[in-house]
Amino acid sequence: MLQVSKQEGTYLYRQVIDLIAENIDAGALRPGDRLPSLRKMSQTAGVSIPTVRQAYIELERQRRVESRPQSGFYVRHVAANDIVLPTPSYEGEPIPLTCRTLMERVYNGINNPDLVPLGIANPTMARPAAKALHRAMKRVMARAENRSLGYSATLGEPALRRQIAYQYLDTTGVQVDPEHIGITNGGQEALLLALKAVASEGDIIAVETPTYHGLLELIDSLDMLAIEIETCPEEGVTISELERTLQTHDVKACMFSTTLSNPLGVTMPEKDRRKMVDVLEKYDTILIEDDVYGDLRFDGVRPVPAQFLGGKAHIITCGSFSKTAAPGYRIGWVVTDEYIERISQLKRAFSCTSGLLQQLTLADFLASGDYTRHLKALRPVLKRNADRLAALVAEHFPPQTRTSKPVGGSVLWLELPGGVDAENLFDEAIEAGISIAPGRIFSPCSCYANFLRLSFGHPWTEHTENAMRWLGNRVTEIAAQSG
Numbered sequence: 001m002l003q004v005s006k007q008e009g010t011y012l013y014r015q016v017i018d019l020i021a022e023n024i025d026a027g028a029l030r031p032g033d034r035l036p037s038l039r040k041m042s043q044t045a046g047v048s049i050p051t052v053r054q055a056y057i058e059l060e061r062q063r064r065v066e067s068r069p070q071s072g073f074y075v076r077h078v079a080a081n082d083i084v085l086p087t088p089s090y091e092g093e094p095i096p097l098t099c100r101t102l103m104e105r106v107y108n109g110i111n112n113p114d115l116v117p118l119g120i121a122n123p124t125m126a127r128p129a130a131k132a133l134h135r136a137m138k139r140v141m142a143r144a145e146n147r148s149l150g151y152s153a154t155l156g157e158p159a160l161r162r163q164i165a166y167q168y169l170d171t172t173g174v175q176v177d178p179e180h181i182g183i184t185n186g187g188q189e190a191l192l193l194a195l196k197a198v199a200s201e202g203d204i205i206a207v208e209t210p211t212y213h214g215l216l217e218l219i220d221s222l223d224m225l226a227i228e229i230e231t232c233p234e235e236g237v238t239i240s241e242l243e244r245t246l247q248t249h250d251v252k253a254c255m256f257s258t259t260l261s262n263p264l265g266v267t268m269p270e271k272d273r274r275k276m277v278d279v280l281e282k283y284d285t286i287l288i289e290d291d292v293y294g295d296l297r298f299d300g301v302r303p304v305p306a307q308f309l310g311g312k313a314h315i316i317t318c319g320s321f322s323k324t325a326a327p328g329y330r331i332g333w334v335v336t337d338e339y340i341e342r343i344s345q346l347k348r349a350f351s352c353t354s355g356l357l358q359q360l361t362l363a364d365f366l367a368s369g370d371y372t373r374h375l376k377a378l379r380p381v382l383k384r385n386a387d388r389l390a391a392l393v394a395e396h397f398p399p400q401t402r403t404s405k406p407v408g409g410s411v412l413w414l415e416l417p418g419g420v421d422a423e424n425l426f427d428e429a430i431e432a433g434i435s436i437a438p439g440r441i442f443s444p445c446s447c448y449a450n451f452l453r454l455s456f457g458h459p460w461t462e463h464t465e466n467a468m469r470w471l472g473n474r475v476t477e478i479a480a481q482s483g
């Protein structure tokens with residue numbers, strides 16, 4: 001019964017997991033049954049004891065089995081909706097992007113203002129800061145009308161760079177030199193400049209899986225290759241898999257969101273982030289940390305960017321005001337001592353500078369304390385919306401649906417029953433006036449066919465509830481048809 005066939009391209013421990021899960025699903029292993037001991041399983045399955053142990057630990061994390069001290073691993077009784085999202089499957093090899101056309105369609109859909117916006121990650125819409133920003137802009141215009149129409153310095157307005165440095169100090173206790181901050185056109189340009197500064201055509205760039213689709217487009221547009229690193233839905237990047245990948249591939253840089261990720265909404269525990277920095281240092285691999293969501297943890301505890309955790313790894317931090325204040329202002333930033341001159345040259349070549357009026361407005365917004373007050377008010381709204389959205393999934397979607405448990409941000413990641421193709425669902429949903437983000441765009445190899453990202457970063461209305469009812473009913477129908 002418990003024989004591993006050793007398929008090529010799939011990690012052995014995953015095959016052990018699949019084998020046991022299949023036996024549980026088929027009823028051959030029932031709740032309360034003891035799994036074979038590590039040694040026994042290793043002999044019958046023909047794999048090593050550490051491989052079996054890794055598989056059992058992952059099954060425990062998925063809450064399908066439990067370990068009992070001195071006794072072994074037992075099958076758990078799992079209630080519907082108590083199932084934890086599985087660690088995602090991924091290719092494990094560097095590959096070019098395969099879902100460009102789908103991304104194009106998704107962008108057209110999510111930017112359509114007439115649709116219920118479940119596809120776009122725009123947390124500020126849940127509680128816009130429009131009035132406070134308007135007041136800040138009026139103050140700026142009154143103070144510096146002519147200057148605000150001019151060019152800013154290449155790396156940005158000193159007042160804003162100082163305010164960003166102060167914000168790091170205030171929220172994390174970390175001292176950042178404003179001279180090491182460069183203002184960019186949103187987080188996306190920060191990521192572009194960082195990547196251009198450290199890597200070239202053909203280089204391999206490691207990403208989490210699933211990951212933010214904008215990173216994948218960026219890597220692809222620079223003719224680089226993405227390689228996926230296994231990412232645990234509760235703990236972030238799996239360090240052992242990161243190390244294994246760095247051992248076997250010449251990875252130039254990693255682009256990770258370890259403070260708060262999109263779409264999983266996970267913060268990597270600080271001890272693991274420290275280990276990650278050590279591993280990167282050991283393999284001399286650069287980290288570009290995409291930290292655009294770091295201020296949006298529901299509990300308000302702002303994780304320290306990896307760059308400031310100590311160690312000697314080469315790290316560039318990328319931030320943005322798009323998720324916290326105003327995506328339309330297109331203001332983001334990089335933090336780096338080592339690469340700041342190179343980034344300044346690239347910034348000048350690509351876009352000269354960023355909008356001065358927006359920079360001055362944000363500097364005033366931060367200095368007045370309104371930014372901090374705004375974040376304090378925004379986080380609980382996002383948390384409430386997250387809970388409501390998860391409750392609607394539980395109410396309307398089939399019971400086999402699994403959801404992430406985000407600790408912040410504005411998105412929920414869903415695994416739908418196996419036969420449901422989220423890309424087809426996306427097309428139908430657009431027709432029904434709803435935008436969603438199908439799972440395929442979150443991986444370079446277009447896996448996650450039956451996954452979906454839903455946003456709760458918008459004002460809660462009856463349209464939201466109706467849209468969720470429609471989606472749940474449709475997924476239930478498709479799942480029933482596919483049997």
Ligand SMILES: Cc1ncc(COP(=O)(O)O)c(C=O)c1O
Pocket residue numbers: 121185186187188189212214257261262290292320321322323327331332
């Ligand atoms: C994880 C992540 N990084 C970066 C960005 C880009 O941010 P910006 O709008 O500031 O360019 C986004 C936007 O969706 C994102 O989700």
